[in-house]
Amino acid sequence: MRDAVTSLIKNYDVTGRYFDRDGIEKLKSYFETGTARVQAAAVINGNAAALVKQAGSRLFVELPELLRPGGNAYTTRRYAACLRDMDYYLRYASYALVAGNTDVLDERVLQGLRETYNSLGVPIGPTVVGIEILKELVKEQVAAAGIAPGAWLDQPFEHMTRELSERDI
Numbered sequence: 001m002r003d004a005v006t007s008l009i010k011n012y013d014v015t016g017r018y019f020d021r022d023g024i025e026k027l028k029s030y031f032e033t034g035t036a037r038v039q040a041a042a043v044i045n046g047n048a049a050a051l052v053k054q055a056g057s058r059l060f061v062e063l064p065e066l067l068r069p070g071g072n073a074y075t076t077r078r079y080a081a082c083l084r085d086m087d088y089y090l091r092y093a094s095y096a097l098v099a100g101n102t103d104v105l106d107e108r109v110l111q112g113l114r115e116t117y118n119s120l121g122v123p124i125g126p127t128v129v130g131i132e133i134l135k136e137l138v139k140e141q142v143a144a145a146g147i148a149p150g151a152w153l154d155q156p157f158e159h160m161t162r163e164l165s166e167r168d169i
Helices: 004-015 021-032 034-062 076-099 103-110 113-120 124-144 151-164
Strands: none
Touching (some): 004 021, 034 124, 076 151
């Protein structure tokens, strides 16, 4: 797993260049938002169980068919697996927030997830909806904690939803 700084350095090193204006601005932005990102991760950590529970509740209100016979969250085992997965997404989003980089999401969450879900018959659409709900709840909690949310807060969640969403081929 890399953070924003090591990724940036690697990219410049591979091409044998000094930092240009864009590179300096990326570093500046990373460090300027560092405290807020760590504080947001602390908010997530302190409220993770409640965030997952609330996101699950909202998801099942929006998509009640998931809880009906034949639905992917029908049975206690499947319901628990859904909440477990939401907890994974939230935890790894908090890692990506602190790192200022989404590599950890690619390495630990997204690689092979679509194939795994497809082989198990887990629908991707509700997963994307659940991650979007988590994003909104996290933004609410972070703002309530007095931390000004920015694009850095959306980034890990949007990365997951974008990577999991269907793509036109």
